[in-house]
Amino acid sequence: MSSIKITSNNPEEGTLKIAFATKDLENIDSHFGSARQFAVYEVSKSCINVCEIKKVIEKDTDKTVALLDDIDIVYFTNVGAIAAAKLINNGIFTIKYKEVVEIETELKKLQEMLNTNPPPFIKKIIEKKAA
Template sequence: MFKIAFASKDGELVNEHFGWCKKFYIYEVDENSYKLVQEVDSSIKYEEEVDKLEYKIDCISGSDIIYVTQIGPKAANMVKLAGVFPMKSSKEDEKIEDVLKSLQKLMNDNPPLWLKRILLK
């Protein structure tokens, strides 16, 4: 089982940039099921970029993956250092449910190395 945070405006689609996201939707996922476990308000604004990124990372603490439309290189590095695997959506307005199902399929078939590492945590 692992936790994945989605950057979303509506809880249905992946449609937010990591640094601009006002709400994260966190799911628990295993081979057979997934469920929404938390909606995290991440709307506090910070002047300094590093402060903003640290705040966003705090908002997704406990997650293993962050799934976004965009994430800058600095943010991606900070996220990785915090132990979270950053992933960018492959298409515009991708459905959260589709992402969850494709991750389950990966888990059940032949998980890639990055997913194996997350599952072994």
Template sequence: MKIAFATTDKVNINSDFGSAEKFDIYEISKYGYHFLDTICVEKQPETTQYGYKNKDNILRVNKGESDTDIATVIDALNDCTIVYTTSIGAVPAAKLIKNGITPMTPELDQEKITGILDRLLIAVKGNPAPWLRKVLQRENDRTQ
């Protein structure tokens, strides 16, 4: 399963969804986890360009949180099962959920990505909490 983390430093979850400039993508399974990619979000003052490319390329969106901007970011994160941010508004959270992506916020204001991944790995290997079981089942259904 792929997990996205809103980060400015590749170490901590330290950006909210609407202002995140980077999402680091990791893949996790019961065998471990590894870094896959970074999606960069470049806020454009006024443009009609939409689209994204992976591997440290740039996702261009207009400033603000219009439906089109949110949809563009969600489209870039579409392969992810979970997205961790420091905070997220109700509209983007609902749109993520509608697209089968679970929005999450860490318990601390700034938490290490590896700390979250380590805890998720333990849960995936053992007896996951109900919310994680549901996410894992949805991921399993998605891949079949």
């Protein structure tokens, strides 16, 4: 597996690690089970950093879930019930969009949420990471 990984030296408290199932690295446009890659970002109140592109080598739900083991939230256009259950059981929150959405738009929305009033599930993720 070849990938470039970028991490910040001092990750800000409350940083979320987000993965997007994407074909073109610009849009959330892939079904979880058929995604060939995930664009991974770190999002905090003050910055958004691209971390890495995680490549899916073989179509195997367990291996794909394991590939995302350090992710807090994963976005996709659809997911099967078994895969969704495996993600949730591994502490990964899932968000499904029926239509294609720009990754940049979603990142900005997430950052705005962090700076205003994050929903309970995001507060829970942040609290869990701080513990």
